[in-house]
Amino acid sequence: MATKDVKDVKDVKDDTAVAAASESKLYTRAEVAKHADPKDTWIIIHNNVYDVTPFLNEHPGGEEVLLEQGGTDASEPFEDIGHSTDARQMMESYKIGELIEEERTGDSGKKDRDWSSGTNDEDNSSSWRSWLIPIALGVLATLVYRYFISAH
Ligand code: HEM
DSSP: HHHHHHHHHHHHHHHHHHHHHHHHHOOOOOOHHOOEEEEEEEETTEEEEEEEEGGGTTTTOHHHHHHHHSBOOOOOHHHHTTTOOOHHHHHHHHHEEEEOOOOOOOOGGGGHHHHHHHHHHHHHHHHHHHHHHHHHHHHHHHHHHHHHHHHO
């Protein structure tokens, strides 16, 4: 019994090792650039490399846009479209590897930064709004005061 348990654990470990190895295949931008053909289309999004060849016909945004980006870093246009969470999950199945460390951009945290700048904007507008009420009260008090002065 104990021996079987040990064997099971080992199997799980082996599977994880295989998954990790296939995920961490590293490419240079130059290598990716060679795959810019309708029969072989790779793109880079946020330092990950995707082989979108089987996805060209299925892409809801059309194959043209993917072919245009073939072999290049499409992180910006990908984010500009505002792809859904579904789209982001979908792209995982086309991932074939990552860029080599030296050629990565610092854009994997881009989403976090966007979120925080969004929060900052909100903070700014709410601090601006917090000034509006005292100013409005001040103006109102002046008007009421003037009204009483002129009335008496
Ligand atoms: C593996 C990568 C990609 C996947 C899995 C993917 C998936 C999708 C999905 C599921 C949609 C439907 C809308 C949504 O759910 O967000 C979509 C729309 C679209 N995608 Fe992509 N996409 C990928 C890469 C790209 C790239 C690189 C571009 C480059 C410009 C692009 C441009 C568009 C456009 C223009 C639309 C249509 C948006 C609309 O009709 O409002 N996609 N994509």
